[in-house]
Amino acid sequence: MTMAREFSYVRQEMLAAQPAPTSSGTALSWIKENLLATPKDVILTLIGVAVLIMVLPGTINWLFLDAAWVGADRAVCATIAQGGSQPDGWSGACWAFVESRLSQFIFGRYPVDERWRVILVGAMFVALLVPMLMPKAPRKGLNALLLFIVFPVVAFFLLHGGAFGLVEVETPLWGGLMVTLILSFVGIAVSLPLGILLALGRRSDMPVIKTICIIFIEVVRGVPLITVLFMANVMLPLFMPTGWTIDNFLRALIGVALFASAYMAEVVRGGLQAIPKGQYEGADSLGLSFWQKTRLIILPQAIKLVIPGIVNTFIGLFKDTSLVSIIGMFDLLGIVRLNFTDATWATPVTPLTGLIFAGFIFWIFCFGMSRYSAFMERHLDTGHKR
Template identity: 65%
Template sequence: MQEHDISWVRTEMALAETAPRSQTGLGAWVRKNLFATPFDSVLTIIALLAVASFLPRILDWLFFSAVWTGTDRTACLTTEQGGQLPAGWSGACWPFVSGRFGQFMFGRYPMDERWRVVLTGILFILLLAPLLIPRAPFKKLNAILFFGVFPFVAFLLLVGGAFGLRYVETPLWGGLMVTLVISYVGIVVSLPLGIILALGRRSHMPIVKLLSVIFIETVRGVPLVTVLFMASFMLPLFVPPGTSFDKLLRALIGVALFASAYMAEVVRGGLQAIPKGQYEGADSLGLGYWPKMGLIIMPQALKLVIPGIVNTFIGMFKDTTLVLIISMFDLLGVVKQNISGDPTWATPQTAKTGYIFAAAIFWVFCFGMSRYSQYMERRLDTGHKR
């Protein structure tokens, strides 16, 4: 047999080479994301000019010309030296925020009992953090504690009336505390209820499908304000006469039902995106309906609609401000109440500062949820690689 020359064939793996300098570093990122095309360059320049025009004024109002100490509105009526604002104007009135910070966080919750709210918040963070960390151990136990045990512990701590704890009625609750309570209950209830409604809408049983469609379309066809009014004024009519129905509980039911209807449509979109072969493969394994949905279909569907789920959570978190119409004072409601009902701090600067503080709190929570959802999308993006 004639031998062939194979000297041109590589016998060792080529060593990895570093990427060209033009493709790495800050300069490459700027060229790729800000100046990739002439149109992108024009938009980038316009944006930079806008930022250069407004950002110094905003920073000046928020910090450099702001008032940091004072006991009443008079401290916020004069311009401090060194600012760029017109004479007779001051910047942000931060003494208002520091002086009313306790009310912004706890509402009218008794001061000597606020340690219970703080303890509840600490327990919430300690139980939630391991759930958000993918590699944290004891996930099942942690989930049981967070979703099954924590609500009862939180109710006992916040409401009291047992184990020597003073009873604190819910009309005294307010501020960020109410915002987080409503959001937590809405999120915990809306996701499983939305999954059930989505499965019901895709069910082959006519009665189940009809009831699911009626509920979803009815709730989605009215604004949250209407749902809150119905929960506040109509729901007590369906309970026996003389039954005490807490106002906060009515708001929790209204928000949870409203969010579950939107969540059902988000989940249904994920179910429709699953290829038919996945259903057929599960059937070929002899799986029943619930094992098929729980082990094969639903995990894939939920992974696909993470953005929609988090978007619903963010919308619900912001919509908690609407409970003000049924005389429940969340963070924004308490800020507004202190601005309009307290002549000690009645100035335009006080109002602007209070609303900016509330907006900053909402932004921090919403931005955190958004960033975490993006992290989970990247982590779970294993079946749809580009």
């Protein structure tokens, strides 16, 4: 009797056979599971559908059906829009403006006859970046050397010129998507290793190094990027010896890279603090030096833990490149806004169309980085095999 009471929670008979589970791979099953699972889900789904019905038709009309796609000036936008479904004469998006200025949005004021150099640099970048992003691609060391050491040097001589028979193109003529990608690439390539060193320095046992890293991180994180760019553009030349000058674009590159490094350092430091103490002790028990322990055991685990934070910093850096327009450099957003003053395309819908185009380009790159981050998280998730 006592034994029966002690094991009363144990089932005394076998469960009856259950029906086979329904397929969860169909669209109907997905809708039922994600949109109609509970009464609250049903209500929210109905509200969402109602909002889409109200907003989507007008949005599609404005973006596509009533839009002007080809034309030489703003007159085509008015002519086509007047025949649209909207009441005013400028109802549709003016994609003809984007089509007319697309090359300027990409290259800025870079000379037309020399734009093959930009295209060549872009092709080299893609050819080196794609294998670097593929986990199973061979020769990663050589690929990294070419991408982060050789490629920047070759790209500089190709884009700037002045050597090897190439016409010199001053950086004030650079602009558009080209400037956005250059700032982002340099900022990402510099901020990650520098941020790792700053994070290690902040956790160092040496007081001088720790203090220097803390001061740098806290000072840079305590001011907005606009202030850093203004200081790099206006104040830095005041401290240079007489006759010395630094290119305006190079100042922006240094300011953006240092600013991103401070934020990257805190992201990496969070990963270092998440590593259990036993990992450090295990490395010490093997007789590894500090740098061996850090390179082989601590950093791989720490970086894997903070991949979302690292990519989030990269995305923020990519979007913050638009702030360089305040120091006279025109990135993608800056060059789009500059064209709003063009009398040939001065219409009420031109600014909105241009901003939608710029926003879509930014979204493509940011979404791509986000998806690659999710892929790498799954690829490196070795702790929980499914």
